[in-house]
Amino acid sequence: MDDKPNSAARGWTRRRVLGTAASSLAIAAAGSFAMPAIAQSKKLTYWGGLIFSDEANKLLTDTINAWGAANGVATEVVMINQNETVQKVSAAVSSNTMPDALDLGLDLLLLLSRQDQFITLDDLYKKIGDAQGGWFEGTDKATDTTADAGGRTGIPFGVNGNLLLRRKDLLEPAGFTEAPKTWDDLVAQAVAVNKSPVSGLGLALSNVGDANVQVNVLQSYGGRIADDAGKKVTIKSEETRAYLTWLKDAWDKGIFPPGNTTWDGAGDNQAYLSGQAAFIANTGSVGIAAKKDDPELYDGSAFSPLPAGPKGTISPITPQTRAITKNSGAQDEAKALLEHLAQPEFMNAYFNVAIYGPVLKSQEKLSAFDGTNPILAGLLNLAKAGTAPAYPDVYNAAWADLSSNFIIPKMCQRVVVDGWDFDKAMDEAQTQGQIIYDKY
């Protein structure tokens, strides 16, 4: 027996190699499938929206973890860069790995609500509203997903939108002590302080979300993206021509910073913080950065609402919401967490370090909004008086698609970069816009 080696037991035969390979593959394949839920302990995963303020991100994370520890719920908080939320959510939906609850903007909330990804939260919404003086009207209307999902799927926790940030330390010596009331006033003031290296008007005209503030300017001149039914594109109009006349006039005065037609999302922030722009329209993140890194610049800055056009002021609010996913195994716990996160104590601390305005009427009385912080005071005004998303247009999927394709900023680029006449630029925007609207 010893003379004949047992190769199957001691050596690597073909059969053994094949058997091992097959076993390894089988184990690897088995490992790629999720373990049954029963074998896992209950855990609540929360995707928080990462914002510019590290303090705000830490506060949210710590608060959720502390709540979990106090209530016997294992929590995992993952902060997601808001620019990457769409990609991450898309992958998570496809792989069925959505978190139990998450922060998300209105666009994504509406889209996923239509896909039946969230549970309805009408009771929780009412409970929180009743306890805190009710919801601000703009927030209440903007976040109503009943038509899409049969109920409310998002609990708003803050609103943001654009404020006008100006260098009062430059403007006051030039004789401008008040914020510009109209877009024409804005250009006049910008011209007065437009001296290298400072450019008067730091508005983006590139393929970036910040540039969509041009839609608000267009609307304040009476222009519209589409008709009241939200179906037929109406970009080409005399009102849009009036808006383009304003834009071209401002451009020809040389008050826009060089490079603003290719700025990324941080372009206006950097221009203002580096002292190269006298005005920008921004959500307030620049103010926070200036307060922390350049107190002198912060002290020399002032905040005001967006100026008005001939047809009034268009200053849309952008609500941020929290939602609970339908596949969550911890829905009750997630509801309790969302209720906890709406408590005034947490929200007051959060508002102080984040860049959101209030959503509940009683939040107006929080110390965060006592007027000592001009950014938060501006956001409070925005929450109370801001216009609904897309107003006076209809906020629908086509609108969101058109905005994401930067049709209006591209129309502006045609005029100021390519030198197209207004009719040609409007014709292209009208055609491209209608192609988008026709999909819906």
Place this chain on the structure above:
Amino acid sequence: MSLVAEPSTRSSRRRRLPTGMRAKLFAYALVAPVVLLILGLVAYPFFFAIYVSFTDQVVGSVGKFIGFANFVYLSKSATFTAAIWNTVIIVLVSDGLKLVIGLGLALLVHQAIPGRGLFRSFLMLPWAMPAFVAFLTWRVLYQPIGGGINLVLTNTGIYPHVVDWLGQRQTAMGSVIAASVWRGFPFWFISILAALQSVPKDLYEAAHIDGANAWQRFWVVTVPGIRQVVIVTTLLSSIWTANGFEHVWLLTAGGPSDATMVFPVLAYFGMQTQRVGEAAAVSVAMLPILAILVIFATSLMMRDED
């Protein structure tokens, strides 16, 4: 009895397959895991992307089959048309420049010059630098106010006016190509240098004895010697350039006015609109261009082999 008979039965059963066949089966079995991996990691995503491009999938839904609707929509888009031309221009011009610069430097460094090793390493630095860092650096260099290029031009009096390199249609594409060439030429350089080193010296000596001048030696000996490598490098570099995202995204994000819009950036914008089917269609629409390139390069290589 059975103790004796069983081994002989198993042995006769194994003998039923001829040895050659068993060896083949064994070989197939050995490569099977790799084939499965390739199918899973390459083929499946590839064909799935093609399938998705024919659906109206948005984030959160699987979508339904809609035929060529996404492609019809894209064909009507001015941005898509711009992306086609821009992608072709960037690939042709930047890879042409990379070839010229890479070949020139490789020929130079191939000579016996002092500090050759150090020079070779130095030339590889752009390739070694992370793309993100490289293109952000270029963006800073291009800045109209405080950017290095404008500072040099204005301070030396070469050009007294500040140029918005990335913000004007006339200069945006050239600026993107320049940065792309800077980052990509080392790959050409090192590939061609390796090919040059494999060309037998005897051929040069023979050509020299036959009275060939430097240009003739380059054309008759060097070019055929590096031809295969240049074709493969062209193929790889063109695919990388066409699929490249960072150089355009970090410098211009496709602007101004779509002057530098390319397929990958357009696909990214498609994802931003949450319409996965359309985004996939943009990527799939690029396939014919790349396929033509691959077929052309492959046919050149096969012709050489023949």
